Amino acid sequence: MGEFVLPGLLIFAVLGWIGWMVRPGNEPKWQALCVGLPLLAVLGAIATLEVWPLHNYRYLIPFFPLFFFLAVLGIEFLTRLLRMPDRVLKSTILAAAVLVQVTYLPTWATRYIENSATIQEKQKKAALWINENLPGEKPIAINDAGVLAYYGQRTVYDLVGLVTDDTTLAYRMGEGGLYERLERLNPQVRPDFAIVFPAWFLEMSQIYDVFYKPLATFPDPFDPNFSKTLYRINWNYQGVEDLPRASSLREGWILKDRLDVADLISESEHEYRIHRRNRTSPDIPVPFRRNFGYHEEIEALWPGIENEQDELIPALRRQGLLYFFDIIDAGRRVDGSETFILRNLDPYQTADLILRVCETTGEHDTFLYQMDLYVNGIYLQTIGIEGTPWNWYEAVVEIPGELIHDSNLRVQMVNRGSIHFAFYDIFYYWIYQKNNDLDSNIEKEYEDG
Numbered sequence: 001m002g003e004f005v006l007p008g009l010l011i012f013a014v015l016g017w018i019g020w021m022v023r024p025g026n027e028p029k030w031q032a033l034c035v036g037l038p039l040l041a042v043l044g045a046i047a048t049l050e051v052w053p054l055h056n057y058r059y060l061i062p063f064f065p066l067f068f069f070l071a072v073l074g075i076e077f078l079t080r081l082l083r084m085p086d087r088v089l090k091s092t093i094l095a096a097a098v099l100v101q102v103t104y105l106p107t108w109a110t111r112y113i114e115n116s117a118t119i120q121e122k123q124k125k126a127a128l129w130i131n132e133n134l135p136g137e138k139p140i141a142i143n144d145a146g147v148l149a150y151y152g153q154r155t156v157y158d159l160v161g162l163v164t165d166d167t168t169l170a171y172r173m174g175e176g177g178l179y180e181r182l183e184r185l186n187p188q189v190r191p192d193f194a195i196v197f198p199a200w201f202l203e204m205s206q207i208y209d210v211f212y213k214p215l216a217t218f219p220d221p222f223d224p225n226f227s228k229t230l231y232r233i234n235w236n237y238q239g240v241e242d243l244p245r246a247s248s249l250r251e252g253w254i255l256k257d258r259l260d261v262a263d264l265i266s267e268s269e270h271e272y273r274i275h276r277r278n279r280t281s282p283d284i285p286v287p288f289r290r291n292f293g294y295h296e297e298i299e300a301l302w303p304g305i306e307n308e309q310d311e312l313i314p315a316l317r318r319q320g321l322l323y324f325f326d327i328i329d330a331g332r333r334v335d336g337s338e339t340f341i342l343r344n345l346d347p348y349q350t351a352d353l354i355l356r357v358c359e360t361t362g363e364h365d366t367f368l369y370q371m372d373l374y375v376n377g378i379y380l381q382t383i384g385i386e387g388t389p390w391n392w393y394e395a396v397v398e399i400p401g402e403l404i405h406d407s408n409l410r411v412q413m414v415n416r417g418s419i420h421f422a423f424y425d426i427f428y429y430w431i432y433q434k435n436n437d438l439d440s441n442i443e444k445e446y447e448d449g
């Protein structure tokens with residue numbers, strides 16, 4: 001705050017508040033308490049935010065008038081405390097304070113001009129460009145709703161969740177969580193374009209090809225890191241991760257339930273919980289992966305290809321198969337355990353639990369995940385997953401019918417760790433059972449026939 005207020009202002013403000021509290025006279029003390037305690041609470045809340053100095057201390061600026069008021073009281077209190085009754089002395093100290101404060105005026109003015117210019121050059125120009133150049137039926141995905149929404153003749157879909165509810169929690173889980181949320185949007189009304197700070201959406205815009213084809217860039221005249229770029233959104237990936245690969249399935253078996261890990265809605269429907277081993281560490285971010293299919297299938301179709309970027313992607317693109325084998329999915333990193341409920345099962349019927357994991361560290365040689373599987377509280381087996389560089393991997397576990405007592409199955413997966421991996425990354429669960437309707441239809445046809 002040193003750029004905006006005179007040195008020692010906070011000390012004077014605290015003194016001012018104390019002076020107010022102990023001031024002789026019969027005015028009630030609750031006035032000073034009503035100002036001081038809420039101010040302390042609000043400042044405490046702001047000071048513990050990671051973003052507290054952001055944008056010229058914008059979260060603190062509303063309280064500046066109170067600081068100045070208390071600081072003047074503080075100067076008055078100090079002169080009284082030090083028995084300096086001389087009016088001239090008091091006035092001199094106050095005048096000096098005002099003078100020091102006024103010297104900051106050019107800094108404030110410059111900041112104000114630069115920030116106003118940024119609004120004009122970047123946000124307003126972008127809004128007007130969108131009005132003129134993009135079709136008007138669908139909302140525009142954005143971050144920073146203010147000017148874009150005010151000047152734009154479009155509804156906005158706020159990717160960081162300030163003015164759109166959908167994304168508020170999802171964005172805070174990382175771009176993977178946001179991607180899972182975006183996938184749920186109705187294709188008829190979902191945004192086809194996104195205008196964002198690329199640095200806030202690095203995975204979407206530079207790694208995973210979701211925000212692709214930058215159409216226009218609106219530079220920030222004063223901070224190159226905060227230029228805005230308008231992208232077309234690539235929806236080709238939507239839903240491709242929702243089914244396991246064919247080789248994991250048995251003929252005549254049908255999908256009974258699925259849990260899309262990192263999709264907050266799917267997680268909530270299945271009472272999905274992560275139990276972290278180390279509770280003191282910050283939340284583990286959502287792993288977000290784009291990989292090409294499954295290693296064995298790629299190997300069978302394109303034998304000998306080892307490099308994804310230089311060999312596999314061009315080959316797939318040439319054959320028009322890029323999106324067919326390309327899977328984007330978000331998941332979670334588990335260092336402790338996870339629990340969830342799968343529903344809609346036929347009791348006392350064998351089921352196949354299929355899980356999708358991925359090696360996300362690039363250390364292919366040592367890739368090994370191990371997890372203990374419990375169903376309805378009973379240990380079933382330890383699952384070991386190894387192999388497969390740079391690709392998805394699925395494991396299939398048969399669950400005996402006698403462990404399935406009703407339509408719900410409570411599953412617990414406990415990380416065992418391995419020498420090289422203290423965690424595993426999980427992306428999707430499916431559960432399949434034999435299609436009994438098919439059997440009864442066949443029996444019925446047999447009886448009828």
Ligand SMILES: [Ca+2]
Pocket residue numbers: 180260261262263329330331427428
């Ligand atoms: Ca997922």
